[in-house]
Amino acid sequence: MSTLTETPAPMRAGPAPRPWQLNRRQRTLLTIGLCLLALSAVLAGAWLIGDDGLATNLAARNQPPSLAHPFGTDWLGRDMLTRTLHGLSLSLGVGLLAAVVSAVIGAALGLLAATLGGAADAVITWVIDVFFSLPHLVLLIMIAFTVGGGTIGVIVAVALTHWTGLARIIRAEVLQLKSAHYVQLSARLGRGPLWVARHHMLPHLLPQFIVGLILLFPHAILHEAALSFIGIGLSPHLPAIGIILAEAMRYLATGSWWLALFPGLALLLAVTAFDVLGEQVRDVIEPKQSQG
Numbered sequence: 001m002s003t004l005t006e007t008p009a010p011m012r013a014g015p016a017p018r019p020w021q022l023n024r025r026q027r028t029l030l031t032i033g034l035c036l037l038a039l040s041a042v043l044a045g046a047w048l049i050g051d052d053g054l055a056t057n058l059a060a061r062n063q064p065p066s067l068a069h070p071f072g073t074d075w076l077g078r079d080m081l082t083r084t085l086h087g088l089s090l091s092l093g094v095g096l097l098a099a100v101v102s103a104v105i106g107a108a109l110g111l112l113a114a115t116l117g118g119a120a121d122a123v124i125t126w127v128i129d130v131f132f133s134l135p136h137l138v139l140l141i142m143i144a145f146t147v148g149g150g151t152i153g154v155i156v157a158v159a160l161t162h163w164t165g166l167a168r169i170i171r172a173e174v175l176q177l178k179s180a181h182y183v184q185l186s187a188r189l190g191r192g193p194l195w196v197a198r199h200h201m202l203p204h205l206l207p208q209f210i211v212g213l214i215l216l217f218p219h220a221i222l223h224e225a226a227l228s229f230i231g232i233g234l235s236p237h238l239p240a241i242g243i244i245l246a247e248a249m250r251y252l253a254t255g256s257w258w259l260a261l262f263p264g265l266a267l268l269l270a271v272t273a274f275d276v277l278g279e280q281v282r283d284v285i286e287p288k289q290s291q292g
Contacts, residue, residue: 053082098158106163110170
């Protein structure tokens, strides 16, 4: 009786990637580059366009979008493209400063909670829970009003209300690192706390801090615009996006739709760009999710 030997069928190889196809990591880096390019274009545009369009020109007031004024003009004849670019640049600057301060607070408190432990950890965790339990917008308004409003009030309000999420992440990361075998082994080999923090803690915490900072940015911009919109944010004499939108509400009934459409769309695109940028940076930092 002959034994038949079955030859396994050759495995079919998948389609070879085309030269112009990008893997996930390359697409991620391309998206990051496009977001940074768009945001840089806003800042450069505000600088290149100058301040001439911010001057009052009653002869050109309430004009719809045209070649001379792509975003139209307002009730004082000011160019809306100029106001939008300057307002967006101002909102980005205030949002960046508030986000940096908030991220530093969150990282410091998260590090202290995980390092000190005991009563310090319990108190910081309790404060985080209290901030999470309070209505976010109400807390923002209360802090900004207490400080006195204005640019300082916006920065303080945003900085004191956006650190909690990053503090939780940093605290959990430090607790996990403290229990890692290589960290404990370094301590047993005589390495000091500063050496351990520099070589084992910092390389893990710095990417988390960067991602947290970028993801804080869009929230800071939105809340700065919200506070300015209701009148307790930046000075009404500044061309901030929230102020522009608040002023435009009085003229929408007259058909001046461009006063709110273009500044609102610019704010939405900027916030979306930073949100996408944060998610893409997180994919780059976490190789398991970024490999295509």
